[in-house]
Amino acid sequence: MEGWRCIDPHVHCRDWNESYKATIREVAILASTQGVVAIIDMPNTDPPVTTLDTARRRVETARREGVERGYYIYVAATPDIGQLEEAVGAVANLRWVAGLKMYTAPMKGLEASTIEAQRTVYRRLSELGYRGVLAVHCEKTSLFREELWDPSKPWTWGYCRPPEAEVESVKDQVRLALENDFRGTLYIVHTSTPDAVSIVASAKEQGLKTVCGVTPHHLMLSLEDMARSSGLALKVNPPLRQRRLKEGLLDKVREGQADFLETDHAPHAPSEKLGPPYLSGIRSLDNYSKCLEWLLGNGVSEKILRDMTYNNAKRVFPMIEE
Numbered sequence: 001m002e003g004w005r006c007i008d009p010h011v012h013c014r015d016w017n018e019s020y021k022a023t024i025r026e027v028a029i030l031a032s033t034q035g036v037v038a039i040i041d042m043p044n045t046d047p048p049v050t051t052l053d054t055a056r057r058r059v060e061t062a063r064r065e066g067v068e069r070g071y072y073i074y075v076a077a078t079p080d081i082g083q084l085e086e087a088v089g090a091v092a093n094l095r096w097v098a099g100l101k102m103y104t105a106p107m108k109g110l111e112a113s114t115i116e117a118q119r120t121v122y123r124r125l126s127e128l129g130y131r132g133v134l135a136v137h138c139e140k141t142s143l144f145r146e147e148l149w150d151p152s153k154p155w156t157w158g159y160c161r162p163p164e165a166e167v168e169s170v171k172d173q174v175r176l177a178l179e180n181d182f183r184g185t186l187y188i189v190h191t192s193t194p195d196a197v198s199i200v201a202s203a204k205e206q207g208l209k210t211v212c213g214v215t216p217h218h219l220m221l222s223l224e225d226m227a228r229s230s231g232l233a234l235k236v237n238p239p240l241r242q243r244r245l246k247e248g249l250l251d252k253v254r255e256g257q258a259d260f261l262e263t264d265h266a267p268h269a270p271s272e273k274l275g276p277p278y279l280s281g282i283r284s285l286d287n288y289s290k291c292l293e294w295l296l297g298n299g300v301s302e303k304i305l306r307d308m309t310y311n312n313a314k315r316v317f318p319m320i321e322e
């Protein structure tokens with residue numbers, strides 16, 4: 001979109017041991033061609049960003065690759081108390097650390113998959129007086145039905161990790177944040193169901209500082225699209241949803257209930273997606289500006305879109321300079 005300056009609060013730049021998938025430099029250049037002037041990189045890298053030292057090294061890598069501006073990172077928030085303290089210290093001490101990220105679903109050992117583990121994170125962040133952003137990937141592992149996944153029918157991924165796994169996990173996060181008097185901003189990433197967006201909206205009314213984001217792929221594609229030959233290429237977490245839910249999610253966007261447009265840009269080698277291990281992740285930054293045009297053409301007002309692509313991110317992540 002001509003003249004738009006956007007912020008993408010959720011990308012995976014890979015790099016390091018996964019440089020064959022993408023590098024920080026490549027993703028930053030791609031972002032700029034799409035009108036995205038600042039990105040926030042997720043910590044599930046190889047090795048993961050869990051400490052002050054890895055956070056520093058991450059930004060040094062960016063600088064070495066010539067990325068001087070508009071690059072920010074999250075540090076993982078795990079249920080390990082010592083790690084959590086270190087992560088909070090990284091947010092306090094490094095101005096390019098935009099917040100913390102917690103995984104409720106399996107993610108390279110970084111996850112807090114039980115309620116007890118998640119409660120530990122909220123309680124400790126509260127005790128440490130943390131006031132920054134906690135981004136959370138919400139899928140309740142106990143509701144997964146692994147036995148339904150059949151790579152020869154790629155759409156079964158949507159049954160394996162069903163909508164209720166997201167909805168129930170979002171409810172858990174809101175409850176845990178309120179119960180533990182969490183004072184930061186709870187950011188529910190990549191909401192893929194209208195119910196999840198509604199839960200965030202009513203949590204705001206209860207006085208919780210909370211926001212949610214939606215991705216281009218959950219708005220523009222549905223589970224039915226996975227029945228095409230390229231179905232495995234569309235495997236993503238959380239999965240694409242059935243058309244009815246996808247339309248419901250778009251309604252929430254039209255109503256101005258989604259705070260961010262986030263790409264969750266997640267490059268892989270094609271062979272890793274189309275064959276074992278059938279990795280999840282879509283290169284959604286490739287189509288960012290197309291998605292903006294699509295949303296404007298599908299009843300989303302320019303005011304709402306400006307808020308979702310820039311104004312809300314500037315408010316929630318005040319450290320961002322482009």
Ligand SMILES: [Zn+2]
Pocket residue numbers: 010011012042264266
């Ligand atoms: Zn992600």
